[in-house]
Amino acid sequence: MGIFFKSVCLLMGVAFLGECIEFLTNMVLAKELGEHGMGLYMSILPIIVLVIVIASMELPVSISKFIAEKDEKYHQSMLQHVIRLTVLFTIFFMAFCVVLLPFIPIFKHYHPFIRGLVIILIPIIAFSSIARGYFMGIQQMGKIATANFLRKIVQLLLLVFLYQWFHFSLEVSILVALCTIVGSDFIVLLYLLHMFVLQMKFISKKERAYVSGQSVRKNLLAVSLPTTSMRVFLSITNAIEPFLIKAAVVKSGMTETMANEHFGLMAGVAFTIGFFPAFIAHSLSTVLIPTVSEAYSKQDGLKLQKLLQKVMLVTFLYGVPAVICIYVFAEPLTNLFFHSMVAAIYLQLLWPYFLFHFFVIPMQAFLIGLGLIRDAFAHFIWSTIVTYLMMYFLGTNPEYQMAGIIIAMNTGALLLMLMHYLTICKKIEISLVLRNSVKHTF
Secondary structure, rough: OHHHHHHHHHHHHHHHHHHHHHHHHHHHHHHHHHHHHHHHHHHHHHHHHHHHHHOOHHHHHHHHHHHHOHHHHHHHHHHHHHHHHHHHHHHHHHHHHHHHHOOOOHHHHHHOOOOOOOOOOHHHHHHHHHHHHHHOOOHHHHHHHHHHHHHHHHHHHHHHHHHHHHHOOOOHHHHHHHHHHHHHHHHHHHHHHHHHHHHHHHHHOOOOOOOOOOHHHHHHHHHHHHHHHHHHHHHHHHHHHHHHHHHHHHHHHOHHHHHHHHHHHHHHHHHHHOOOOHHHHHHHHHHHHHHHHHHHHOHHHHHHHHHHHHHHHHHHHHHHHHHHHHOOOHHHHHOOOOOOOOHHHHHHHHHHHHHOOOOOOHHHHHHHHHHOOOHHHHHHHHHHHHHHHHHHHHOOOOOOOOHHHHHHHHHHHHHHHHHHHHHHHHHHHOOOOOOOOOOOOO
């Protein structure tokens, strides 16, 4: 437990600085792109995230779980097989994207170079994922924290420099914003590869044992495939969501321009502010996957029960005060981006959505560590179906419009949190009020 909370505190400290930087980054984007441009940027961003998810194959999750469960002598052999698998997959996925991207309609509304950026991003994400997964598995969270911070500070510096010294059209400004994402991820790749090579030299001097490629692929894909499928599903729904929201409110009576601006205020401003405290949830999540995996492999039920209790308590202690502050100070916070009362109202209405997700993020990591990835996936499917149905029926109603969209999002987040929570409690045999069971093993 001591190592767990030390790792969490380290990640939280660096993540807090990173979130401050990302907050500034979104402020820079808001000032440069305006409400309409921010709406366009937030509409294309889920497509980029989808590519990142597929390119990573969720290797940080599967590798960290595998490393945490296996003795150190197997690590080098396993990583050699992972590198070969990643090279083959990267070549295939890049070729696939070269053929497919010209036929995706959304790219026709943006600068043509954005397609090239997507292709370049694939190998960067794929190979940095190997190093991330390894360092997570051996719980060297300092390197993960440094990489996360480096990505955000480089992106901010690039944005400030480029927007300060050059003047671009809106189309090129969006391209520049996406270029900074690729540039910052490339710098992170260089850092992680350097640290990874040094670590490989270190473990090569220790006792080594061979593990078959078939065994490695079986273990990795048992985690990567369902986890990637879940993340791809989420990314696809996130990519569809902007267009569903805008189509619903247009049907309710808004113009397309108004719908795009209102979506930009919600996604670019309210989400940026509301998810600011989520750096704590993500820090917990990063450390939980290898910790839960190790405890579950050892059949240590008591440790898992205590871990869930502490995670829920920490989330409650920061989550409730965070959403209260967000609700009370909504107007001055949103004025940092745009002087718009609408953005402040959206932020206040979304407080349940943010709070429930503060619980969902670490619980998802808990489910992965317990090997319940398919359950987590099923939960996301059901919550998404409910959310989208409510979005359509409430969002198209002229009396609700964006308020109806937000009600749907809050409901979906609550449903997802409850399904995750009930499944974890059943699996580790703990009561719904988090009282330990008498059994310490499964």
